[in-house]
Amino acid sequence: MAEWLMISELAMNKVKAANRQNQASHRGNDVSALQIHRKIALDSAKRLILSPLSSLMTIVVIAVSLLLPALLFGLNENLQSILLEFQNSARITLFLDNSVSESQGQKVSDDLLTDNTIQSAIYVSATKALEEFSLSSGLGEVLRSLSSNPLPAAVIITPATLNTREVNALSQRLETISEVDFIQLDSQWINRLSALSDLISIVGQLLAAIVITGLFFIIGNTIKLSIENRRQEIQVIKLVGGTDIYIARPFLYTGLLFGILGGSVAVFLQLIILIMLNGSLQELIQLYSSNFELRGFGFFNSLSLVITGALVGWLGAFLASFRYIRGVNP
Amino acid sequence: MIKINKLSKRYGDGQDALTNINFEIGKGEMSFVTGHSGAGKSTLLKLILAIEKPSGGDLIVNGLNLNKLSRREIPYHRRKIGTVFQDHQLLTDRTVFENVLLPLEISGFPVEDAKRRVRAALDKVGLLKKEKIFPAALSGGEQQRVGIARAVVNRPSIILADEPTGNLDPNLSAEVMKVFEQFKNVGVSLLVASHDTSLIKTLNYRVIHLDHGRMVNDIGISNE
Known part of the structure; x- marks a missing residue:
């Protein structure tokens, strides 16, 4: 017994020393916080892979939802480039x-x-x-x-x-x-086209608002289900002193991953649509002897689509997890 | 460490689980709570852990009045208490090691020191060789000991135990009690709910006897 106490005493001293070091330089703390976050993120990723079918469904739903308004915005950008080309020759x-x-x-x-x-x-x-x-x-x-x-x-x-x-x-x-x-x-038809482009832009914004609201519910519901599945685990963590934030963290990562993957799949789907459309449009465009070509989202728009997905995923998970974790009590 | 004054608990269905409980457990003191099932032992532990709220009276733990405890403060309050649960409350998808690590992980303990502490705690309950095994592969007694290791790994100032020897043979029960005594000797307060009267008799500690939610006996023997 004495020996064990000595060992624990030794461990305590080391802990104190480590704490002192951490206070001296914040880097030590940051590294361990980073390690913890990496571990939780990996755990969340593993959980997604463990139930591939339902994860894939959620990701595809997010992707398609994000893709619809994004396509409208993309169409509008193409219209704008046409307008720009012809406005020079008004x-x-x-x-x-x-x-x-x-x-x-x-x-x-x-x-x-x-x-x-x-x-x-x-x-x-x-x-x-x-x-x-x-x-x-x-x-x-x-x-x-x-x-x-x-x-x-x-x-x-x-x-x-x-x-x-x-x-x-x-x-x-x-x-x-x-x-x-x-x-x-x-320039009259240009004016008409310009008005149409404005309309598409408004419809796109409305659709984006609706879709993002819908995504909050979809992601919230997915998170709610996974909280229900891990009810016992959450109860145990609460019993040994886990805060709501600690419990929520893996779910926030799940939401973030869903969003990032959904956004990425949306970009990928957009590329497929682009290739297909450009192929069938080629003939039509040649008739107009124009070198016009449908343009894709480009790097920055693709990136902002993924970031939008990530934000919506994280925020949806955030809203749901705090609501439902609060309701799970030992 | 634990001060209980005129404590009562009435559940929503009007049933009185505890009525007018008064006792105090000081630093480095170990007490048993006995009584038949339904006498209020579990309710008492739940109140101390802030799982339930008192209906009346005062409950002061670690200088903190639990009546005034906010939702946010509850996790930090629980971290100071090591609890051994009757039904173990282990996470089935984590190894023995990870289960014992949990309280340290929650409080953001430095990783290397945490590992050392987990091994020390597992060594104490004789399960160091089983650290990579999942709880389902362990016997009831072994699971109970994992629960004990998890309760003590955080070096809490208070240890609560709900039937900690319920699944153990007499030899192991005596071992567990020895572990508890070691903590008592370094200033930890312990409250052990148990109906293992034969074990309690051999130990000569204070025994609080509950019956239908009332204190019927407080044999305040201290062996110091």
Whole structure:
């Protein structure tokens, strides 16, 4: 007995020494805290693997839920890039009256160049318009058989600004030129597309809010079930003095892991969708002779998707674990 | 260490589990609580562990009035008490070693020192060779001893034991009592609930006798 007490005494002294050391430098404490956290994280990972089917289900549910709003945001980014590409070529076409001669038309075009809200003005005579149209449409034979040229002469204008209001003001001014029959604003469909993009963005945000709320419940319920499964263990830990935070820690890691894995699977699914869509879109895009290509989430968006998953997972687990652990008493 | 004054406990169903209990256990004192099952022994231990709240009277443990104990303070209160449970309360998915390590892990003990302490505690109950075994593979007596090792590993100032010798043969029971006495000798207060009257008789300690929740006898013998 004396021997044992001596050993414990020795151990106590060492503990005291170690405590003193820890007080002297915080590093010792941090390392052991890190070790404890690593151990708990590994334990949580092991538990996920131990019930692979239910873990996989939860992860896939999280992934699909995150993917839906993320896809909308991705679609929007693609729309934005289209808009950007075409906004650079926003044009106003002035169709000239048939009575206007070629030299008069050229003069109208040259005069417009002095306007500093106009970047460029190109005069296209009726003859030239017909030539271009017969080339691009492949209807050359049909057009040549016509007795007169049905196409009007035009001035194609690129505004110096992209601002919708300024472009509109410019087009109103252009409409008053006497030689102009009517004008066509090529940016109208861009405006419509822009409005659609705004709508998609709002729908995406709403969907994200709904989905994240839903995920809190899904993760909360998963955590609740695993707390129920480990009820006896929690009771024992409470009996020997474990705090709620200590008990909650493995569940918080479980939530975090679910979130990270769900987010990662969402990124992976997105890649598959992207590859499939780009394959089938190729033909359509070639018809428009555009080098447009659907873009994926990119590194930062993918990362933020995973981080969103992690945050939602952790927070969902946090809310659930403290609620349910409180209810488990010895 | 434990001061009990006019303590009573009435459960929600109106049943009086304890009525007007008064006693005090000082530092380095060991006492037995006896009585037939349902006499209130377990309730008394539950109150000291803050598993149940007193209905009346005062219960002061380690200078702390348990009536005023907040939810947050309960875990820290329990860490100062080593408890041996009648049904062992071991974690079946952890080894003997990990079970005994649990109280130290909870209080964030430095890992290397914790391991040393766990081995010392297991050595004391004669289970050092079984540290890697899971509790289910142990006999009832061995499980009880793992519970004892876990109760003492944190060097608590108070040890509570609920029928600690219930599953043990007389030799092992005597061994367990020796372990308890060693703790008593270094200033630990012990309260042991037991109906093993033959064992209690051989030990000559104070015996508090409960009957239907009342103290009927307090044989305050001290062998010092």
